[in-house]
Every structure is written in structure tokens, then in C-alpha cells.
Amino acid sequence: MSEDAHELSVTCPIAASPATCWTVWRDRKGEWFCPKPWRAEVIEEDMRPGGRSAVRMFGPDGEDSGPMEGVFLEVVPHERIVTTDAYAVGWVPQTPFLTAIWSFAPEGEGTRFTATARHWDAGAKARHLEMGFHPGWDAMMAQFKVLCEAAAVG
Template sequence: MTDASLDLTITRYIAAPPETVYKVWRERTEEWFAPKPWTAKLLEQDLRPGGRSALTMTGPDGVETPPMEGVVLEVIPNRKIVTTDAFSAGWVPQGPFMTAITTFEPEGEGTRYTATARHWTEEAMKQHEEMGFTTGWGQVADQLAALCEAVDA
């Protein structure tokens, strides 16, 4: 049983079918993943269980973050992607912060996009909130929606 009190979630209706949202999520990550004016650089995104997920972000001051590294746990094409930072590639344990659960559910003519950050501890969840989870993840969801809706227009 999961403890939903340790989850932070963003949801958006995107006026494009799940197949479009999933494709843009996968193929155009660098365009939507970082809240502007930040940018994202994808190092690797191997979307299969056990695959490496790694990227960096660069701030408006030009300073690059250390790589955000994890592994893919589950992929259901056009419906769900689950990753965690509890491991790096090759199942090497590292200090866990969260598991990210992203779903693409059909809703009317479009998609209900939901991104959940599931944390191990209340401290990690509160830290993520203080880092600007709601604003940051909300902005990237809006950026993803804009790309998807432009593709599907």
C-alpha cells in the first residue's frame, strides 16, 4: 500500500490524443522538461524497464545542474511511464528522492496528463515542495500541452 500523503501531483487536460502526448513527451523532452528560462539537455532516455534516464538542466545564468540520473521501471506505451532516482543505470543504488509516475489517460477528445512525484519520506516531499514543485512541474505540464496541441492542431 502506498502513502499518498508523500505524493505531489500535477494534472492537466491536453487537447490532443494520448498517442500524441506520449510521442511529444518521449521525442521532444528537451523542449518541455525544464521550466523556462531554464533549458534541459537529455543525456539518455532508454524507455524500457531497466533503461537509463538522465538529463541536466541549465539555468538562465548558464550554470548546469549535476545530472539527474535514474532508471525506468515501467512503460506502457501511450499510457504510463514510471522512473525512479533510487538507482542509476545498472541498478546501482543511490540516495533516493522520488519515483515519478506519468500517465496519459484518454479524456474526451484529449488526454488527462498526470505527473506524480512519490517520495520515500515526508522530509523529501517537503523539500520538493519548497524547491517549487507546483510552479515548476505545472509550468512544464503547460509547456508539454502547448507542444502537443500545436502538433495536433
């Protein structure tokens, strides 16, 4: 099995520094985390290993995703954030779906942003594809790029 056999990812160049992208990721998640017209509400983001990551998404017709609960596994400012839903805060195991890896790599005068969903098995990866991984995460990435580039010039 290759290392990325259970991974799905999106990537793009952003005309903003890794520091700017990091700040947008951390402070403006409600504006980019899910495709519009859906909206995200951050419940808690305790950005340290073991800290709680909890976000809820709301749809235009009253849909409510319920809280997406997890923990931060790794936080390297301006470089990388890793979260997982395999644990709730306090390292309480729960049924996992994915580990998310967000990376901000210097590229020229900007940043190469990559968002990766690492699934526990091929079935979870297939379910995520069927749920619309690419339309959803592609839209998320495009929204994130716009916010980062506007922050870089504003």
C-alpha cells in the same frame, strides 16, 4: 498513512490524443521538461524497464543541475511511464529523492495528463515543495500541453 501521503502531482486536460502526448514526452523533452528560461538536455532515455534515464538542466545564468540519473521502472506506450532516481543504470542503488509517474489517460477526445512525484518520506516531499514543486511542475505541464496541442493540429 494514506497512499498519497508522500506524493505531489499536477494534472491537466490536453486536446491531443494519448499517442500524440506520448510522442511529445518521448521526443521533445528538451522543450518542456523544465520551466523556461531553464532548458533541459536529454543525455539518454533508454525507455525500457532498467534502461537509463539521464537529463541535465541548465539555467539562464550558467546554472547546471548536473545529470539527474535514474532508471525506467515501467513503460506502457501511450499510457504510463515510471522512472526513479533510486537506482542508476545496472540497478546500482543511489540516494533516492523520488519516483516520477507520468500518465496519459484518454479523456473525451483528448488526454488527461498527470505527472506525479512520489517521495520516499515526508521530509523529501517537504523539501520538494520548498524547492518550488508547484511553480516548476505547473510550468512544465503548461509547456507540455502547448507542445502536445500544437502537434495535434500540425
